[in-house]
Amino acid sequence: MSENDFGDLRRRDTERHLLAAVDESDNSKRAVMFLADFFGDSRNVFVTLLSIIPEPSEDFFPGEAERQAWLKEKEAGMQKHLAGYKEILLGAGFQAGQIETRLSIRPCTSIGDAILEEQEKLRCCIIVVGRRGISHSEEFVFGSTSSKILHHAKHCAVMVVE
Amino acid sequence: MAHPAETLQEDAVRELIARHAGPERVPARFKIITDTSDFFRVEYNDVVILGAVPYWVKRYEKEGRFGIDDEPKYWVRRAINLNTGATKILKLVFHEQFETTVGEVTIICFRSPKKEARILDLVAGHKNFMHGHWVLDAAGNIVRILEFIRGPRFDEVVAGYGADHHDYFHRYFPSVLDQYLELVLAIKLLHDHGEKHGDIRRDHILWDVDTKVNRWIDFDYNYQHGESMFGFDLQGLGNILIFLAGRGDVLVADLHRNQRELFDTLWGEDLSIAYKNRVANLKKIYPYIPDSLNRVLLHFSFGANIFYETTDQLLDDLARARADMVSLTGRQT
Structure with a gap:
């Protein structure tokens, strides 16, 4: 699926459409396992597994070739994780037609904002994210994606799995 | 034996040095350098040719780090443009990656010539930034040629204001706050263009005695950010504001030693x-x-529950603070 092609996702208003925002971390895996456990036997639930890869600045690489190589490796790794998360849901009783995976590589200053943009486009009723449980100081300097989503999400529920 | 073209070039350079500094100051030996990849090779009195302009290299610059002796920056050299006689700062390419710690948080930082070159283009003509341009040397290194700023550090100027804090705060701080607001607005310009300063510290603000404004310097750092792209920059702005409002850092150890009654009122938050x-x-x-x-x-204390994510949020709150400072002191600036 391309960046701007949402297939029939917009028509899923009548379904319970969950957006699980994931990365390669353990807390993302925990969030997916929670979803599997909680909704595994629900037939009217649709899950989009979304991963955002922020395009890294050119400053971090000696040249464009190295940057592209990094992105390619990151994309391959993330696709593997998404496939693994899909397997977890299938193993819990989800049907293949209830799951969509979506990987977005894009310039973004905030992953939280990017997730919220996707939620708005897809019109999901629940955003599910894992939480790392970072320290106060760490949140001060780096910010927290789950806090950002909690504070800024509109027209949807937010489920934070710890 | 030297190549004839090289000899000719050296003669021409000797003449330029003689014209600039007098024949007696022409060094007996010096190198003419077009590839600056090995910046340790660039020595005092050498001449670096950048974009067909010869720069006569002088001392290296230093950077103070709070109580530690100034550290030499061998890749940053003062130099004289032999065509115009103007003093410039040459910043040669030095790829550095290191970790810095703020509180218990480790931040991975990069030194990026590309980033600084981009920002020099962005802030050309902006009064609150250092100015300069960049040139690719013979090996394709991005060398930044910076205008020399005459003047002390902003924090050193501020620390000298007033007889005591009360005097400083009522007589000088309204103006200091206005200058700080101007500096935050300058950082907002970077952020609005998706750029970070990367190393916001109070010794990276110079009071330009010629233009009578503060100017941000040294924006070649970048850091790996998380959710909050500008969090580290904002943390730097907060540290500076605390310094300015306190006319220096108010250290816990000093309070413990000298003002125990105040120390006893403090909590970790x-x-x-x-x-x-x-x-x-x-x-x-x-x-x-x-x-x-x-x-x-x-917002920059340990007790904070929410933090600034953007300069706009900080500026909104500071606008209120400024209004209250005017009411308190009766001073517009």
Whole structure:
């Protein structure tokens, strides 16, 4: 699926459409396992597994070739994780037609904002994210994606799995 | 034996040096360098040719790091443009990656010539930034040629204001706050263009004695950010504001030693989240600080629950603080 092609996702208003925002971390895996456990036997639930890869600045690489190589490796790794998360849901009783995976590589200053943009486009009723449980100081300097989503999400529920 | 073209070039350079500094100052030996990849090869009195302009290299620059002796920056050289006689700063390419710690948080930082070159283009003509241009040397290194700024550090100027804090705060701080607001607006310009300063520290602001404004310097750092792209920059702005409002850092150890009655009123949440030996809740030390200003300071304290994510949020709160400073002191600036 391309960046701007949402297939029939917009028509899923009548379904319970969950957006699980994931990365390669353990807390993302925990969030997916929670979803599997909680909704595994629900037939009217649709899950989009979304991963955002922020395009890294050119400053971090000696040249464009190295940057592209990094992105390619990151994309391959993330696709593997998404496939693994899909397997977890299938193993819990989800049907293949209830799951969509979506990987977005894009310039973004905030992953939280990017997730919220996707939620708005897809019109999901629940955003599910894992939480790392970072320290106060760490949140001060780096910010927290789950806090950002909690504070800024509109027209949807937010489920934070710890 | 030297190549004829090289000899000719050296003769021409010798003549330029003689014209600039007098024949007696022409060094007996020096190198003409077009590839600056090995910046340690660039020595005092050498001449670096960049974009067909010869620069006569002088001393290297230094960087002070709070109480530690100034560290030499061998890749940053003062130099004289032999065509115009103007003093410039040459910043040669030095790829450095290191970790820095703020509180218990480790941040991976990069030194990026590309980033600094981009920002030099972006801030050309902006009064609150250092200016310069960049040139690719013979090996394709991005060498930045910076205009020399004459003047002391902003924090050193501020630390000398007033007989005591009360005097400073009522007579000088309104103007200092205005200057700080101008500096935050300059950082907002970077952020609005998706750029970070990357190394916001008070020794990276110089008071330009010629233009009478403060100017940000040294923006070649980048850092790996998380959710909050500008969090580290904002933390730097907060540290500077705490310094300015306190006319220096209010250190816990000093209070313990000299003002025990104030020390006894402090809680952990009153301290700076970045530096736990500094007080952020300055109203406990200086009760005349308006609540609106102190609330801004508390955003950078250990007790804060929400943090600034953008310069706009900080500027909104500072606008209120500024209004209260005008009411308190009767001074517009």
